[in-house]
Amino acid sequence: MALYGADNGRGELRIHDSIDELSTDLADYIAELSDASVKDRGVFTIALSGGSLIGLMGRLCEAPYKKTVDWGKWHIFWADERVVAKSHAESNYKLAKDGLLSKVPIIPNHIHSINDSASAEQAAEDYEFIVRQLVRTRVINVSQINDCPKFDLIILGMGPDGHVASLFPNHSALNKNDEWVTFITDSPKPPPERITFTMPVLNSASNVAVVVTGIGKSEAVHLAIDNVGPNCPLLPARMVRPSNGKLVWFLDKSAASELDNFSQFSQS
């Protein structure tokens, strides 16, 4: 059974007994957002990350979602990407293509992948150009607050160090406020070269989901969500607070186990 924590200002918590249950809830959530967005604007813009997330989204390729989701209206982006060839085992594009995109009828030119034959710096510049074009043509919504792109959904994983997308703790990319897409060449998590949406873009989305499983991330979940006082290290995941959107955490019990109110959730 899914256990829903109250929103403490750091997002809605959806804590699940099993990975299986989490995957179904995640598929329901994405399908509902897609329906609402297609009804409202005729498109659904979703930005993916890499890692275990794509496997957890796998339920979307199964019944009933495979038939009921309006895949032709989806536009796919990457909140972050490793700067490697699209055919490379480390490519987030390849991961998503093999695990999801090749199994559902998404229109090929709605899949907005990076320029994989350029340097990290050039790839970031090119990707921002693509996003700007689609903002101009209103495929991607725009935030009235800061003119940033307003994706219908940005879906993130989180590392045990609290990184999201390719925004790592204590890295200068975390403070980039004047660009939509930036690059790094020294990622602590391999491979080193990556491009990533900046924090203002993450926080401009209509919906942000952070999907985290496993005991190895429980401390970072605690630091990202609980009130941990002024000496708390500045975790990228804690900085995710959509200014005019909704944040939802999808956690399994292991990842949630160090939350201050975990015992309360587990009894509800």
Ligand SMILES: O=C(O)[C@H](O)[C@@H](O)[C@H](O)[C@H](O)COP(=O)(O)O
């Ligand atoms: O390309 C990447 O490496 C990412 O987008 C990264 O932010 C990832 O989502 C987290 O590191 C969680 O990855 P895991 O779920 O595999 O631990």
